[in-house]
Amino acid sequence: MPAPPVQTKKITIAEYLLQEKIISQKGFEQIATQAHQKNIPIEQAFLESGVISEQDLLKAKQAVYQLEAIDLERVKIPEEVMNLLPKELAENYKMVPFQRAQDIVSIALIDPTDLKAREAAEFVARNKGFRVRYFLTTPTSLRTGLKQYGDLSAEVEGAVSAAEKRIEERKEDTGEKIGDVQAVVKSAPVSKIVSVIMKHAVEGEASDIHIEPFGNNTRVRYRIDGELFTTLSLPLYIHDSIVSRIKVLASLKIDETRKPQDGRIHIATTEKDMDFRVSILPLVGHEKIVMRLLDTSGSAPTLGSLGYQGRNLQIIENTILKPNGMFLISGPTGSGKSTTLFSVLTKLNREGVNISTLEDPIEYRVKGVNQSQVRPDVGFSFATGLRSMLRQDPDVILVGEIRDNETAQLAVNAALTGHLVLSTLHTNDAFGAIPRLMDMDVEPFLISNTLNAIGAQRLVRRLCDDCKKEYPLPQYLKQEVMDELKAIPLKAYYQGLNPQKPTFYKGLGCPRCGHSGYKGRVSIAETIEITSEMRSIIAEGVRGDEIKKHISQQDFITMRQEGILKALQGVTSIEEVWTSTRSD
Numbered sequence: 001m002p003a004p005p006v007q008t009k010k011i012t013i014a015e016y017l018l019q020e021k022i023i024s025q026k027g028f029e030q031i032a033t034q035a036h037q038k039n040i041p042i043e044q045a046f047l048e049s050g051v052i053s054e055q056d057l058l059k060a061k062q063a064v065y066q067l068e069a070i071d072l073e074r075v076k077i078p079e080e081v082m083n084l085l086p087k088e089l090a091e092n093y094k095m096v097p098f099q100r101a102q103d104i105v106s107i108a109l110i111d112p113t114d115l116k117a118r119e120a121a122e123f124v125a126r127n128k129g130f131r132v133r134y135f136l137t138t139p140t141s142l143r144t145g146l147k148q149y150g151d152l153s154a155e156v157e158g159a160v161s162a163a164e165k166r167i168e169e170r171k172e173d174t175g176e177k178i179g180d181v182q183a184v185v186k187s188a189p190v191s192k193i194v195s196v197i198m199k200h201a202v203e204g205e206a207s208d209i210h211i212e213p214f215g216n217n218t219r220v221r222y223r224i225d226g227e228l229f230t231t232l233s234l235p236l237y238i239h240d241s242i243v244s245r246i247k248v249l250a251s252l253k254i255d256e257t258r259k260p261q262d263g264r265i266h267i268a269t270t271e272k273d274m275d276f277r278v279s280i281l282p283l284v285g286h287e288k289i290v291m292r293l294l295d296t297s298g299s300a301p302t303l304g305s306l307g308y309q310g311r312n313l314q315i316i317e318n319t320i321l322k323p324n325g326m327f328l329i330s331g332p333t334g335s336g337k338s339t340t341l342f343s344v345l346t347k348l349n350r351e352g353v354n355i356s357t358l359e360d361p362i363e364y365r366v367k368g369v370n371q372s373q374v375r376p377d378v379g380f381s382f383a384t385g386l387r388s389m390l391r392q393d394p395d396v397i398l399v400g401e402i403r404d405n406e407t408a409q410l411a412v413n414a415a416l417t418g419h420l421v422l423s424t425l426h427t428n429d430a431f432g433a434i435p436r437l438m439d440m441d442v443e444p445f446l447i448s449n450t451l452n453a454i455g456a457q458r459l460v461r462r463l464c465d466d467c468k469k470e471y472p473l474p475q476y477l478k479q480e481v482m483d484e485l486k487a488i489p490l491k492a493y494y495q496g497l498n499p500q501k502p503t504f505y506k507g508l509g510c511p512r513c514g515h516s517g518y519k520g521r522v523s524i525a526e527t528i529e530i531t532s533e534m535r536s537i538i539a540e541g542v543r544g545d546e547i548k549k550h551i552s553q554q555d556f557i558t559m560r561q562e563g564i565l566k567a568l569q570g571v572t573s574i575e576e577v578w579t580s581t582r583s584d
Helices: 013-019 025-038 042-049 054-065 087-093 115-128 139-147 152-174 181-187 190-203 236-249 310-319 337-348 382-392 405-416 433-439 444-450 475-487 532-539 545-554 559-569 574-581
Strands: 095-101 104-109 131-136 208-214 217-224 227-235 261-268 273-282 287-295 325-330 355-359 370-373 396-399 420-425 451-463 468-471 504-507 518-529
Touching: 013 025, 013 042, 013 054, 025 042, 042 054, 054 131, 087 095, 087 115, 087 139, 095 139, 104 115, 104 139, 115 131, 139 190, 190 208, 190 217, 190 227, 190 236, 190 261, 190 287, 208 236, 217 236, 227 236, 236 261, 236 273, 236 287, 310 325, 310 451, 310 518, 325 337, 325 405, 325 433, 337 355, 337 396, 337 420, 337 451, 355 382, 370 382, 382 396, 382 405, 396 405, 405 420, 405 444, 420 433, 433 444, 433 451, 444 451, 444 532, 451 504, 451 559, 451 574, 475 559, 475 574, 504 559, 518 545, 518 559, 518 574, 532 545, 559 574
Parallel strands: 104 131, 325 420, 325 451, 355 370, 355 396, 396 420
Antiparallel strands: 095 104, 208 217, 208 287, 217 227, 261 273, 273 287, 451 518, 468 504
């Protein structure tokens, strides 16, 4: 018996969002235009814009389609239920079976109006003798459900077992002793192992994959939310074969084992376009591989979704309205500087603005933006690229990083001649950007005339919403935290926070967050607005304490103080804040 047709109210999702004031009429019209230009569904455009959340869209769908919702992040799906719907079909049509009660199987899906998906599910149901009940879910929840189809260790162990079986068969057939690595390598289904490792890294939202020799084994680790986790241990005899397979995929020299090599692998799936930046480093006896994962399919997140709020957000939004000048973000590698700049770039991206970028590497592909990849090996550096770019009539220029004196001086001159320049610096805090530019031989009066604002940021792990609980401040941090709380200007406190009764939180750990207590990351930041008084101070060549003294009069808050405010909000833990800002 087929599932009943989807019941809908006489209202569209867009009308519901407007009616409930989740989105404004102007915002809707802008998103509808973007959806048309990009040729994507309006719902996808809603989410990419960051104007509404997945939960907002889910509530709208519930109201329109009259269906219940399910969060698969909180459900452990029995194996026998998963097996009712083939994995390939579930991935292709974006639906997951999660429960069976007698002859009724509950299936979660994103789009209940997808007739092909419903027909596929009902075809399987007829053949296996069950009926279907549909539930709505979010894209994030669905990805979690799909992950339950395959366990990394189980899939890879299957491939390794197949390799070992082939080896044993060869020993029986030929009578030879399989001792040398080359014979084993030829027998192993390595492509399957590499494919599974990469697939699970994408599904687990890892930022990096580490494949390295570790004693008598090959260790595979994923970096998730800034932390490295061992996810797999393989026999060492497969290591060189895995390296060779990845070299082939990245178009690198297989027989070169003495020198470091860098390459790139591009993989397109139904949901994402992923780039894997491959770095291979020779070690004693073997080579180590690190792959950086870059999602090139989606647009950059909004500043708000990255964690910017209050004064920090206001300064940036005011700064980028100016037609010229320079906005810099500082911080160490991996602190999210590039993502923040691309969030800014997305806000500036419109038909009447010519935007050009110089990057190494290109992390986000943005329609309507002229993006260039620097190539130092052929003489195309940031400095040479910037010099050429100024002849391209740009309005906005993004320079991935100011690394040397020549690039610094060219960037400042570009800002001085009517361009808005966005870039990054490697300094520990926002204060350090000004003396860093002076150290690059940029004249103080040029800095004072061009610099509009400086930001600095770190990434901290976000507490899991499902298992976070209030807890008392650790005794060893109590005095330091209370001192910082007293130093935060009252104007800087976010709405709803009470400085007199601070409450902090920690994650207890649950299945949704892998029992770590954390899920995702968020930025903590500090932002300096360059006022007319500051310009005078900078022009005099003043550094350090004098600048800090003036900034303290701006209701300025440091990264650590902003981290404390986020800890009070329950966004992160106080330990995360202290760990990420301890060198500041």
